[in-house]
Structure formats: structure tokens, C-alpha cells
Amino acid sequence: MMITTTRETRKGKSKLAISIATLITCLLLLSSFTQTTSATISTEDDDYITFTETQSFNEEMIIKPLPKGKSMMHFQFSTEWNSNFFDQSTFQHYDLFPRSIGDLINRVGIEEMTLVFTKGRWSYSEWGYPIRASPVGVELTAWLRPLEKGIDSQWRELTHSLSGLFCASMQFLYQVPHHTSSPSRSFRPEGTSNIYHTMERDTVPAIELRNQSSVIPLELRYGILPRESVCTENLTPWVKLLPCREQSGIGQLLNPLKLYDVHYHSMSITVRKICKSSNNDCLIPTLEIIQSLTVVNDVSNSIDNIDKNKVKVALENLFEKSTGLYSCPLATSSKIYVQNQENLNTQLTVTPTPTTKNTRFSIYDLKQYSIQNPLFLTLSWLKNFARSGPTPIVAHSHLTGYGQERGGIATQIVNQDQHPMNITYYHAIPWYLRLYFHTLRFSIQDKEYSDKDFIFKYISPAETRSSPSTIELSFEIPGNSVASISIDFDKVFLHYTEHPPDANRGFDLGSGVITAYIDPNNIVPGSSLSQDTFDIEWSENTYPHQKHQVTPVRIYTEGLLITLPTPDFSMLYNVITLTGTVFALFFGSMINILIRRFKNTFTGDDFVSDRPIAKIYRRIMKFIDGK
């Protein structure tokens, strides 16, 4: 099935295409009558694209014991949709795939989108790398295909729809433009379908539209709302997108009371197009929506603990669901993975015995459990086990200086690995911090870097009351070294309405994004990196590829809080009146002096004005007096 042959045959077979489309819709109608979850259509013609209309749902959960009595639970629900997305009528029939998202994809032209809600901060140095890193607050990354209405109105529609959908204030990403930027290197599309981009990081990702035989570059919009607080009102609409909701399957564990009583909570939704076929030339993209939720609990004080040095956790107690676990009936697969971390002395024991076990995971297949025979999973591990070596790349950012007039931002990126690594640093800083780019200093181990030492350097200064300042630096950091970046800023004096309601709390500053490209050949088997980073590939269903590619690891720096100088919010009328008085005083005195006529009091004569009005007045007085 070659692309060229497809193009050649297209003209002749346009009628055939129409007939296929009608056939698809007919069969879709049929399938909805027969209540099957999937419909398979294939054309016999070998020259033409074969469409397989399927929708499937997978649920997975990974449990990873962390040091100091903490545990990480990662829930992942993925819904896949295989269909002919070149046909608009595809987006009129939904089965497992959530309609609200499907509509949005079609209307806004989303090629790929990630929305993450996070509360708390992931501790990279203690816990390693998360499965999906995220900054504090809300982060929205969208790769948009330019439509006729223009990229800005697409972004507007997307943010407004999402804020309606998830009960969050994403509309501020459009309304207050200093939250939104478009980094050029830090983000790459995750999907692998018809998005064409090389691993060369300076090319713009594009998609090839085969029916028009044209390549369209995609537009990236990236926004962070660091102040957004995440709570149950965001979780409820998120859970609603799941086919089984919280009624059965792994979704049962989604108890809001327990999910927010944690150290770290990150809830995300990713929409992307991937390629499921083994064929490299991916003509049939699969639309995939991944909903994931990561929580880090402190389980050291859980009620199941008996031994002081050991942690014992029963899942049903942790999430207060006494019914036990069984598969969602709509799920194609439903699995729980417990990470063994065999290189560490965790003394992990799991009961009951897992369905399968490999070197990395103990796997429970929930399809083998049922409502009558549910799974009651209990884990136990050593409370204070040691991690194997430090996390390779860690980053921190700080504010420097004091007072409310000026300050600076300093970021340290630490490479604790032996090998040099390629790093891209990106930070979008709102306009109310006026950055001085001539004070930008970058050094690695006290060696000052100049522009030519960077692989890539891009700065874009902010525009007042619109775009943020952005810094994007790519460089190679040698093994066992520290890179430090610092820049000075002035704090801008804002109009009183531009301050947030609690002005003296200050402004939240979004996190910096560090993307480290780790070469898999450099990873020592059994090191902490091999355990952490490549956790990404724990699920064969969602991550079947990228085995031998350079994997980007993302690290977010701390969100910072900045206090700006505040005016006196109760002085509005006083300032207006006092300033007005000074102006009036000057104006009045000037008028007084300028129109004053001096009178010679030494002559002894009475002063007789020669102004017209005085003359008229004198005439009138004379007339009255009868003179």
C-alpha cells in the first residue's frame, strides 16, 4: 500500500471513496443497533486505504513504593478510536470515546493536546522521575492545525471549551495573554501518526494531508496557570469522560476524599494520534485519549501498619473502597502493575500472588477477577529503603534580591550523571517582571557561556500588558556539573485593578521547563535512571515504540511567588482629589496672575477700568442714576 499508488488511483476511484463512506455510515448505524463495541470494515481493494472502525478502552494502574513511607499510584485510562478521520461524518458517532472531546478535536483542529492539573510538587531528587511530569497549577499544551478561522480564535475556542468542560479558569490563558507562549524546542508532539517531524529539534512539526497532498506546519500553544487550585470540581468532569466512570474497574478507586489528601496530585488528559499498525507508513491514525492520574500518598501512618520499619498498605483501605477490585466490563484490558525495583532492597511483598511476574513488574490482570471474586491487594515494603544513586538531572529555581523594587531569578540545573547530556531550558516570565536581558548570565562550573557556546538560544522580550518574556536555551551539560542561569528584573508598578484580589500574597510565577535528552545507550542497567525514566514504557499498549530513541525527560522547576509593590487600595478618591487640588492651585494662581491688572495707588486718582464690560457697566449705572 504505497502512498504514490494511492494518489494515482485517487482520481479514478473517487466514486469508490463515496461508496465506501456510505458503506461505513451504514455499517456504523448497523453496529449501533447491534450494540457491539467495535465495527470492522475493510475494503477488498488492495490499492486503497483500509479503515478499521474500532473503539477500545484500556485501564491500567501502576504502584511504586517510594522511600520514607510514601507510595506513588498512577492510574491510566486510555481510549482508542480507529477510524477514517479525514471524513467529517466520523465525528458524529461516538461509542466509548467521549463526545465532548471528540467534538472539540474536530472543531478546534487539535492534532495533539495535553492538559494537566497539578497540586503539590514532585520531588525529583527523592522520588526519581514521574511518569508524566507537570508544573504546579494548570498546564495546557496544544498542537493545533491552522484552520480558516485563525490560530488565535482556535486557541480561544479551545481554552474556553476546556474551562467549561473541566470547571477551571483556562479562559485566562486567552484573556490574559501573558500566560501563553509558544516555545520552539522544548515541546515535541508525542504522537506518531501522520505528524511528520524528525528528531532534529529545530524543525517545525507538520502534518501531511494526503487527500490534498500538502504539508501543514502545526502551531504550538503553551500555557501555564500557576495560581489555579485543583479540586474535586475538576475531578468530577474528568471522571465523567471514563466509560465506566467510578462505578467499576480501576475507576472505583477514584474517591475524591482520598485523592486530594495527598502530597502530590496530578490529573491529566492527553489527546494524540498514534499509529497502531505494524506498518511504518502510517496511513490510518488512531485517535487516543489518555487520562492519567498520579498521586503520592504518605502511607507510613496507614492503619494496616504493624511493623514499625515496614509499610503495609491495603488498596481498599487507602482509597476507602471496601468492595475490592474487578475489571470494568467495557475495558479490553485491565491491569495493575506493581513495580518490583529489584535492584533496591525494598523487601516488597504482595498478596495475593500476581497473575504474571516479570523482572520489573508484578502484574494483576483484573479480567480474572469479578464482582463475586474481587481483588483485595495488599502491599508491604521496607519504610526507609535506599535509592540507588542520585537522580541524574535535577533543577531548582530561586528568587534573588530583596525589596519590592527589583530582583532576579536564578536557576540551577544539576547533572549528577557521568555522561554529558543535552538540555533545553525554557521559561516564560510574565511582563510584570521587566527582564534585563543584558544581565542574563549562564555558566557551567564557573565557566561563563557566551552566545556561541549554546546549541540554541532564543530570547523574546515581553510586551507590556500582552506577551510574556521567554528564554529558551539548549546546551550540553558535562557529567557531574552544575549549570546556573540568572537574570535580573524590575518589578513593574501595576494599575490597582491589575493586582489579584489578595494583592499582598503576590503573583505566582510559572515553572521553568527543563527537557533532558537522555541517550539510552548511556544508561547503566540497574541504575536509578533505568528504573525511573523507562517507566514510560511500562505499558506495551500505550507506548509500543521509542525503544531506541533518545527519550526526553521533563523536569519542572519550582513555582515561585513574587510580591509586587502595591498601592494603597483605599486611597483612590484621596489621590484623585489631592492631585486635582495641586493642579487646580497652579491653574488658579496662574489665571489670577495672568489676567490681573495692576493699579497705581500712588497717583491719588481712582482706577478706571477700560475693559468693555466695565464700560457697559458704567453706562448702565449712569443710566440708572439718570446722569
Next chain:
Amino acid sequence: MNSTQKKQTSSSTTTTATATNKCDSTFKTFIFISLSALLLRFVLFYQGFHFHFSNRNEITTPLTNFKRLTEGLHLWDLGLSPYSGSAYHQSPLVLLLFYPFHSNNLSTSLTGLPPQVVFLVVDILIAYLLREITKLIPQVLPKEMKPLEPNSNLPNITAALYLFNPFSIFTCIGMSTIVINNAAIILSLYYSLKGNLFQSVFFVALSSYFSIYPIILLFPVSFILKRHYFPEQTLNTATRQQLSPQQQSHLEKQLQHSQTTMSILFYSRIVLFYLLSFSSLIYLSYTLLGSWEFLSKTYGFTLFVEDLTPNIGLFWYYFIEVFDHFRNFFLFIFQYHVFIYCIPLAIRLKNHPLFYFWALCAIIATFKSYPALGDTALHVSLLPLLNEPLKGVRYSFIVIVVAIYVTVLAPILWQMWIYQGTGNANFYYTINLVFTLAQVLLIVDSLSVLLKLDYVNKINHLEENQEKKKIE
């Protein structure tokens, strides 16, 4: 005017030898004054005071800050627009002026000199010009100042008062680019007193190119220039006696008629020169940067008060606090307010162009959108030229005391608001109010004194004439 000039030449010829000696000695004194001022500034720069002073809001404003200028130069160096980033808001030619002195961490500047040199040179230039202006005024504007004694110390005092005025020292050490604007204003005054029409109009255009407000100085400058082009022509008594009264009046009418048409031509020539030089400066900037962006980023920024950083004026707190829907109205009123005085003052002060010049400078310094001490330093340094009419000022004590009070208290209250957190914005705002009131008092007081003096002179003149007639 002719008579006074004659007088002066005659007096100078009688004492040629002593005068040249005196002249040399006064010039030596000037050299001494400027060297000691340079030494003082050099020591302050050497001690690193410019790091503190260039960050002070009273000394530098968003329009004159040297750090912002460095940022503009840096962005220009990188190939970006210097105006991107809302840090740099000065005119493009300032960029060009400082480009040879710009150095970054990799390379030294083109000239190899630090940018402080520019500020030192400009300060000495202003002092020298003030000295020359003091010498020129009695010749050109006899009503403003009595002829100087040949050994008068006034020119040197004027220069010294500028060089050792704390406000101008702060401005120089704070590396505020307002000094360039001040130099352009002083140059325009100097050339107008010299009678060079083109140069004086060009420097008015240059100063209004740096900051919009000095455009109103075109009025006093053209009044001064008019003294050169239209010296007061009255008929000699000798010719008057030969003519009959009808002939006399006819001749005077003729003269007056020709004078009005000539003066219209004269003023239109000034306006034409102004427009020509201003537009050529704008076009030069356009060719330098290749875009018209600078118009909105400099003039728009000045007029619409986009930056609300505190300074010694009244705009910042007002526009932080004003209600959004009144903002445009008050912006218009406040900006318009600066310009409204030039015509009434022109009518009232047409015989006192120097005082008119000073009054407009003072009004600009008080009511411009981003004022700094440098603006005050300019009009304060012009005050020695007006020492005679202003001898009767009533509130000089209050003004001086308030100036000292403000200079001392402003940094303390700023510290309390921004660093200690024990005060708030109102503290600093109060100081601004007081400072503005002091300047208002100075302007109003001097103006009333001048007008009274003018009236007294007129009465005396009339009485003299009457007495003369009686004698005849």
C-alpha cells in the same frame, strides 16, 4: 538695543587692556571651577555611586534610565528591536550616541571609553554655555539684565551654580540621559541669543525630539530671535524734527505695516525650519531602525503614561489609582495642561522672553509625565540669569527649605515603603505633592514679582516721559 551696544563698546574700548586681563582671569576661574566639578564627579564615579544613583526613581525615569538604555543597546546588538521588551523608551538617536560606548561582557566598546565620559562632557558643555549665555543676555535683552561690569563674576557664578547644584550632580552621576535633552535646550537658548536662527530652531527640534514637551520653547526662542531680526526701530529725534506730524504718522504706519508682514514671514520661516529639522530627525531615526515602532514606543509611551514607576511627579500614583473609565479623560487633561500656558504667557511676557523661557522650562519640569531632578536642575540653573527681577521673591525661603526636605525625605520614605514594608505608597506620594507644591510656589511667586516689577517700570517710564515733556 543699538544704543546699549554702543555704550558697551565705548566702555570696553576705554578699558581694553584691563578688560582683556580680567577676561583672562575670569576664564581661568571658569577653568578652575569646571576642573574641580570634574574632579568631584570623577571621584563619585570612581567610588561607584552611579550604581546607587542610577537606580533612584527621583534621578532617573523610564525615559532616561541608563540601565534601560543598556538593555536597548543589548537588544539592538542581538539584532532585535531595541524597543521590544518595554524596557527602552528613549529616542533612537540616543542609542546611536551611546553605541560607541557600549560594551558587553565579551567585547569592549568601540571607543574604548566608558559611557560616563559622555555625561561629564555634556555637563561641562552646559556649564560653559550658561556662562556664555549670561554674557550675551545684557546685550540682547537689556530689559532682563543690566549690562555686566567687565569684571563681573556672574557668568562664572551661573556656571558654578549649575556644576555644583546637587540636583545636577545627582543627575550626572545617576547617568540620566535627561542631560542630553537639557544640553539641547540650553544650546537652543544660546544660539537664539547669538541670533543664529537655524541652529536655535534645530536644537528646539532636537530637544522636542528627545521628549515632546520642549516644543513649546519655540515661542520664547522665536521672541528672542526677533530681537535680532527686528531691532526696535524708532525714528531718530533728528529725522523726527524735520518731518511734519502727518508725515511722521504716515511713516510710522508704513513701518508698522511692513513689520507685520515681515514678522509673519519670519515666524513662518521658524515654523518651517522647525518642521524640517524635526521631520528629518524622525526620518533619520526611521532609517536607523527601519521601522516606525519608535514613535509609539517613545512618544506614545510619554503621552499615554504606560509605565507607572514612581518619580517626583504627580502622574504615577494618579494613574495607578484612577478609575479605568476616567483614565483617558484625565490623561488628556494632564497632558494638555502642560501646553495651555504658553499662549497666555506669551501675551503677558512678550517683553521678557528669557523669563518666558524659564517659566516654560519650570512648568514642563513640574507637570511632565515622567519628571526627574534633572528637569528641576535645568530650570534652577537658569535662575541666576533672572536674579534682578527675582530679587523681590517672597517665598524663596520656603521653596529652598522644601527642596532640601524633599531631597532628604524622599529616599527615606521610599526605603520605608519598598524595603522595610513599614510605610506604604502614600508616604512617597506625599513627598511628591510637597515637591510639586514647592515648584508651583516658585513659578507663581516669580511670575507675580516680575509682572509687578514690569508695571512699576512702566509707571516710572511714563512719569519720566511726563517730566521730560514738562521740561520741554
